[in-house]
Amino acid sequence: xxxxxxxxxxxxxxxxxxxxxxxxxxxxxxxxxxxxxxxxxxxxxxxxxxxxxxxxxxxxxxxxxxxxxxxxxxxxxxxxxxxxxxxxxxxxxxxxx
Amino acid sequence: xxxxxxxxxxxxxxxxxxxxxxxxxxxxxxxxxxxxxxxxxxxxxxxxxxxxxxxxxxxxxxxxxxxxxxxxxxxxxxxxxxxxxxxxxxxxxxxxxxxxxxxxxxxxxxxxxxxxxxxxxxxxxxxxxxxxxxxxxxxxxxxxxxxxxxxxxxxxxxxxxxxxxxxxxxxxxxxxxxxxxxxxxxxxxxxxxxxxxxxxxxxxxxxxxxxxxxxxxxxxxxxxxxxxxxxxxxxxxxxxxxxxxxxxxxxxxxxxxxxxxxxxxxxxxxxxxxxxxxxxxxxxxxxxxxxxxxxxx
Numbered sequence: 001x002x003x004x005x006x007x008x009x010x011x012x013x014x015x016x017x018x019x020x021x022x023x024x025x026x027x028x029x030x031x032x033x034x035x036x037x038x039x040x041x042x043x044x045x046x047x048x049x050x051x052x053x054x055x056x057x058x059x060x061x062x063x064x065x066x067x068x069x070x071x072x073x074x075x076x077x078x079x080x081x082x083x084x085x086x087x088x089x090x091x092x093x094x095x096x097x
Numbered sequence: 098x099x100x101x102x103x104x105x106x107x108x109x110x111x112x113x114x115x116x117x118x119x120x121x122x123x124x125x126x127x128x129x130x131x132x133x134x135x136x137x138x139x140x141x142x143x144x145x146x147x148x149x150x151x152x153x154x155x156x157x158x159x160x161x162x163x164x165x166x167x168x169x170x171x172x173x174x175x176x177x178x179x180x181x182x183x184x185x186x187x188x189x190x191x192x193x194x195x196x197x198x199x200x201x202x203x204x205x206x207x208x209x210x211x212x213x214x215x216x217x218x219x220x221x222x223x224x225x226x227x228x229x230x231x232x233x234x235x236x237x238x239x240x241x242x243x244x245x246x247x248x249x250x251x252x253x254x255x256x257x258x259x260x261x262x263x264x265x266x267x268x269x270x271x272x273x274x275x276x277x278x279x280x281x282x283x284x285x286x287x288x289x290x291x292x293x294x295x296x297x298x299x300x301x302x303x304x305x306x307x308x309x310x311x312x313x314x315x316x317x318x319x320x321x322x323x324x325x326x327x328x329x330x331x332x333x334x335x336x337x338x339x340x341x342x343x344x345x346x347x348x349x350x351x352x353x354x355x356x357x358x359x360x361x362x363x364x365x366x367x368x369x370x371x372x373x374x375x376x377x378x379x380x381x382x383x384x385x386x387x388x389x390x391x392x393x394x
Contacts, residue, residue, distance in 0.1 A: 015282065049286075052225050053132045061127050071133065078135065086266050094300055 006035060006042040016055060026054055029069040103150035103163065111164065115155070122151040136230060226285035227276035233289050235259070236296040241328060241354065250274065250287060257289070262304060262356035265293035299328070304363025306352045309370055312336055317371045327351045327365055334367070342371040 013020045023043065027034045032051055034041045043051060050072075057063045057071060104111055107121040125147045127133070134140035153159045231250055243261045247254050255274055263269075268290045275285025299306040310325055320338030324331050327348065334346065345368045352363030377385070 049225075049228070057130065057132055061123065061130055063127075075133070075135070082135075090265055 005045050006037065007045055007048060009034065009041045009043060012043065012048075012051070016052075018055065022055070022058070023051065025065045026051070026068070029065050031069060031072050101146075101149075103153050106146050106150040107154065109154075113154075118151065118154045122147065122155070126151075225282045226278040228285040229275045229287045231287065231289050232292055233259075234292045234294065236294050237299075237301065238296055240291075240293060248289070255287070259291075260357050262354040262358075263291050263293070264303070264356065265291065265301075267291050267356075297328070298326070299365075301353055304353045304355045304361075306363065306365045307368070308365065309368045311370050311372045312340070313372055314374055316340075317342075317369070325367060328353070336369070340369055340371075342369065344369045 009020055009023050013023065020041075023032065023034070023041075026032045031054060032043055032047045034043060036042070054068050054072070057068060063071065104113065107113075107118065107125060109117055109121050113121070126144065129140045129143040129147060131137070131141045131144055153163050229250060231248070233246075233248065240259065240261060240263050243258060245256055245258050247256045249255075253274075255271065257269075257271060268288050271287040271289065273284045274287035278284055295301065299308050301307075306328065308325075310323065312323060315321075316323065316336050317340045318338065320340070321336050323334050323336055325334050325348075328351070332348065332351070334348075345366055348365040348367065350362045351365035355361040355363060374381070
């Protein structure tokens with residue numbers, strides 16, 4: 001798949017051998033957002049790693065959309081907390097100088 | 098090559114049913130899945146082991162072979178041939194075989210079942226390659242100007258441009274420099290996190306720099322001129338008369354370059370610390386006594 005700003009959902013699903021409904025359900029659960037360009041649904045290129053991650057979790061761990069939504073929320077929180085810890089450590093370093 | 102107890106990996110016994118295996122696999126995979134444990138190499142390793150154990154134990158044929166030969170898997174083929182010969186000759190000779198030794202986990206799997214890997218249970222899913230994470234340590238003086246650097250990631254040299262003003266802990270993404278994708282899927286990305294060591298006398302907060310400068314008591318009281326070191330060289334500063342301890346002055350545009358904003362710089366904040374003189378001579382002490390008598394506050 002070539003790199004560009006938007007990726008057509010039909011193309012993504014064809015490449016990964018999945019139904020389009022999977023991506024549409026993720027949109028319903030506010031995990032990814034879909035853009036309509038000339039009535040054709042697209043996802044933003046920057047959402048691709050997230051979509052792939054959700055697909056792996058769904059296929060490998062049989063996690064349903066409700067579970068994916070909870071995981072997405074918690075991973076975002078972990079990410080935010082990790083950044084906060086890093087930033088606090090940096091601030092602490094200044095006092096250690 | 099070490100024997101791997103796949104039952105133990107999944108926390109099961111040899112009598113485990115198909116349902117038990119499926120349930121144990123799901124439970125452990127959910128706990129150790131790399132997507133649920135970001136930046137955790139240990140979880141990734143454990144997940145690989147769990148997958149391998151499931152690959153063997155959930156396939157009746159593989160499980161049978163594994164159960165039959167166990168740690169003697171290395172000579173399984175040899176044993177099978179010998180058995181066939183024995184049946185043909187109708188003799189009662191016993192073929193002996195030894196235990197396997199040394200090596201690592203993946204070799205164990207491949208030697209026993211071939212390098213088939215995972216995900217061949219009727220599903221051919223394309224997966225984007227794994228994302229790689231790397232840390233690059235630089236000094237603060239290295240990121241004052243934009244420069245190019247060659248990195249070696251997984252044996253491959255990658256030349257990257259490091260923009261001026263990059264922050265400690267900042268991560269940049271290099272697209273398509275991660276692991277290879279499966280079934281023709283795209284490569285993963287390379288994430289480089291910068292660890293910037295401060296090798297200067299400045300404290301940095303974003304694009305602003307902070308420095309404490311000592312000034313003599315007389316200069317603080319009477320005013321004067323001092324020379325201050327900045328990132329780009331020395332500058333002369335006027336100290337106002339009656340400057341108080343802790344006074345902060347701002348040198349506009351003398352801070353750090355603003356990330357990805359060419360020709361934009363933060364500010365340099367200088368905090369004055371007034372140095373109280375020590376080892377005074379008799380005359381100097383006398384002068385201070387005279388000052389004291391003037392009821393100076």
